Amino acid sequence: MSDHTSTPSAAAAGLRGQSAGETALCTVGQTGSGLRYRGYDLEDLADNAAFEEVAYLLLKGKLPNREELAAYIARLKSLRGLPDALKAVLEQIPASAHPMDVMRTGCSMLGNLETEASFDEQADQADRMLAVFPSIINYWYRFSHDGVRIETETDDDSIGAHFLHLLHGEAPSELHAAVMNTSLILYAEHEFNASTFTARVCASTLSDLHSCVTAAIGSLRGPLHGGANEAAMAMIESWRSPEEAEREILGMLERREKIMGFGHAIYRERDPRNAIIKEWSRKLADDVGDTQLYAVSERVESVMWREKKLFCNADFFHASAYHFMGIPTKLFTPIFVCSRLTGWAAHVFEQRANNRIIRPSADYTGPEHCDWQPIDQRD
Numbered sequence: 001m002s003d004h005t006s007t008p009s010a011a012a013a014g015l016r017g018q019s020a021g022e023t024a025l026c027t028v029g030q031t032g033s034g035l036r037y038r039g040y041d042l043e044d045l046a047d048n049a050a051f052e053e054v055a056y057l058l059l060k061g062k063l064p065n066r067e068e069l070a071a072y073i074a075r076l077k078s079l080r081g082l083p084d085a086l087k088a089v090l091e092q093i094p095a096s097a098h099p100m101d102v103m104r105t106g107c108s109m110l111g112n113l114e115t116e117a118s119f120d121e122q123a124d125q126a127d128r129m130l131a132v133f134p135s136i137i138n139y140w141y142r143f144s145h146d147g148v149r150i151e152t153e154t155d156d157d158s159i160g161a162h163f164l165h166l167l168h169g170e171a172p173s174e175l176h177a178a179v180m181n182t183s184l185i186l187y188a189e190h191e192f193n194a195s196t197f198t199a200r201v202c203a204s205t206l207s208d209l210h211s212c213v214t215a216a217i218g219s220l221r222g223p224l225h226g227g228a229n230e231a232a233m234a235m236i237e238s239w240r241s242p243e244e245a246e247r248e249i250l251g252m253l254e255r256r257e258k259i260m261g262f263g264h265a266i267y268r269e270r271d272p273r274n275a276i277i278k279e280w281s282r283k284l285a286d287d288v289g290d291t292q293l294y295a296v297s298e299r300v301e302s303v304m305w306r307e308k309k310l311f312c313n314a315d316f317f318h319a320s321a322y323h324f325m326g327i328p329t330k331l332f333t334p335i336f337v338c339s340r341l342t343g344w345a346a347h348v349f350e351q352r353a354n355n356r357i358i359r360p361s362a363d364y365t366g367p368e369h370c371d372w373q374p375i376d377q378r379d
């Protein structure tokens with residue numbers, strides 16, 4: 001029998017360490033620092049795969065052969081166009097809006113225009129979102145900030161290059177296309193993180209895919225989750241030297257402030273995505289002749305480890321890497337959306353395939369019983 005007066009244990013807070021279901025999609029930190037998508041090591045995928053191959057792996061259950069990949073890329077390229085009614089909605093959203101709110105609205109509006117009528121459509125709907133999300137965010141960004149109505153179809157095969165092409169109005173360098181490809185792979189999937197769990201809870205009510213993804217975007221927005229890359233950027237760009245960064249970090253730790261881009265709910269030793277994006281950030285720093293931001297980032301990393309044994313998570317070096325490619329800070333988390341959509345959708349499919357509504361219990365901490373008071377007798 002449950003004890004209604006007890007408070008949840010520290011371990012139970014945030015459901016930490018408790019299994020909340022099964023998945024065949026991903027293992028996180030099973031050996032303290034490992035990450036695998038459907039059994040494949042993240043390092044192998046990041047070194048060898050195209051993001052579209054990883055999307056195929058997650059959404060369709062196996063790595064594609066050459067013909068399947070070519071057909072998949074061609075199909076995604078053909079789905080990049082925005083319906084006029086969605087463009088009209090995006091044009092109403094002010095430049096001051098947060099791009100994650102734009103993503104949320106864009107996804108929701110798409111669900112009104114191209115509603116998932118039956119679960120048989122789930123794979124097609126996920127492909128459509130994968131193809132069109134870069135169009136949604138960049139159409140809004142360029143219209144609201146530069147006053148231009150961009151053409152959302154490009155010749156770029158890869159979603160990463162396509163994203164940068166829409167943003168900057170020209171095809172990216174090979175280096176930038178490669179970084180984006182890797183970044184999208186790193187962010188694609190991460191087991192029962194907060195936004196994916198949100199998507200699964202929504203899916204468990206047998207809701208539609210656009211509702212699940214819209215809900216997940218809302219969860220990813222917060223600075224304790226996907227929003228940390230933007231918060232990390234705001235922090236590191238305010239420091240002009242590693243010495244200043246060290247002084248400021250020590251002060252923040254002293255004041256018990258959270259340092260965005262550090263720590264993790266599951267990993268205990270390191271986040272395997274960090275070394276990969278850090279190396280790309282170093283290459284980009286060389287490429288742009290940076291003498292400040294990368295050095296500041298490295299110093300923050302070493303001080304955090306020395307002082308707190310806290311390591312960079314996937315978000316920290318993404319901040320400088322994206323910045324070096326000329327991506328505005330407020331578009332960082334929407335790029336995460338364009339990638340994690342694959343994980344979210346794959347989890348929705350998995351939930352639907354073996355569903356029971358997700359409905360945990362709570363430990364009640366309120367008063368035992370209250371006598372009803374008529375309104376004019378209340379304080």
Ligand SMILES: CC(=O)SCCNC(=O)CCNC(=O)[C@H](O)C(C)(C)COP(=O)(O)OP(=O)(O)OC[C@H]1O[C@@H](n2cnc3c(N)ncnc32)[C@H](O)[C@@H]1OP(=O)(O)O
Nearest residue numbers: 223224225226228257258259260261262263264265313314
């Ligand atoms: C892609 C992603 O979503 S990765 C996560 C991105 N989020 C961030 O970078 C935000 C900053 N980090 C954090 O807030 C946390 O580390 C989280 C949310 C990621 C994980 O939270 P939790 O699982 O509750 O952290 P955990 O239990 O490991 O924390 C242990 C201790 O370290 C502290 N700590 C953890 N992360 C940080 C940090 N970034 N800065 C300062 N202290 C920290 C906690 O406050 C806690 O201290 P306490 O025991 O004195 O209360």
Ligand SMILES: O=C([O-])CC(=O)C(=O)O
Nearest residue numbers: 189190192193194265314
């Ligand atoms: O797993 C988590 O809690 C957060 C995270 O790193 C991710 O979603 O990529």
